[in-house]
Amino acid sequence: MSEYLLHCFIESGNAYKAALMLELSGADWEARPVAYFDGITRTAEWRESLNEMGEAPVLEHHGKRLSQSGVILDYLSQQTGRFGPESEDEKREIWRWILFDNHKFTSYYATLRFMFGIQKSGDTPVTEFLRTRARGAYAVVDKHLETRDFLLGSRPTIADLSLAGYVFYKEETGIDRAAEFPNVEAWAARIAALPGWKAPADLMPPAA
């Protein structure tokens, strides 16, 4: 049995954040597929046994059961000594970006990609709303990365792994990242060049 067990599936960029952290840190981990498209994360059983918030990923480690990708990333950085802050100021800066990611950068983009790219909704008032908001969040990050290799400067941290959750998926969103946000595009390429990096489909199982 591996040291870490991650409940995850290919299509979930939030799960990918945790899977990528485990992989890049060289942790001894295994994946447990989630029957997401059967709605299992919203069942009473999932909520009672794994996560009352009705979401994946969930990380199990030494009897602990952790949810919320930001909490998992922070926990793993402490456990592995990798990609964490080196000062209190850096710790706050990391949380600042993880919160921005959860509120705006991942949030709007991931929902847009789910509706427009996976469910093939076509354009609707909701996808237009989400795309406008996602573009606003991407513009903030693009500007920040104009003068930096990674969010905190010269080295990657869990803040980068959080924001990188959905940037390697190929489904259509109606946003042309390379043209509109070249600094995000270059940063994503730097993440993909980290030793041991793998794409979502090479790290996680399909939904059960």
Next chain:
Amino acid sequence: MSEYLLHCFIESGNAYKAALMLELSGADWEARPVAYFDGITRTAEWRESLNEMGEAPVLEHHGKRLSQSGVILDYLSQQTGRFGPESEDEKREIWRWILFDNHKFTSYYATLRFMFGIQKSGDTPVTEFLRTRARGAYAVVDKHLETRDFLLGSRPTIADLSLAGYVFYKEETGIDRAAEFPNVEAWAARIAALPGWKAPADLMPPAA
């Protein structure tokens, strides 16, 4: 000059999270109004001098400039010794709820209240989308509070102050909180009964 300076305005529940924490902790603080409805938080000047993310609140303290309400709450709990975690497990539990708040509980509700309650958009596909998502997040919290006075159990923490950001505003959202989410309603009343509690309009200035 006060010890803490908070850039805030009445209508911002995200600013209220920080203002309420400062007030309940007995901090020496003052408010600096924000010309939010003139769009100042999205100007280049605001982004360069206060917060590149284009948002309020911003807290200034001893030369530090902090943004993201979750970071501000965590910082203030360390500075004041109030409403913080008492163990590593509690710290993770607090962050778990603050992240859920930023991603879903505050996020969908606050945008719904802005469009439907302040801009008077009427019902649109976007407000219907936001209301469905807000109800989902409220249901998670309502269930959690069925057996607890506060999110972590018997005492209030910064997790409660984060989720309480928008629950005291009166604008219409199309959600009848008292009827649909009675445990959230009772919890909001417990927050309002904390010694020193004040409503948003009694803590913060109108938008400049």
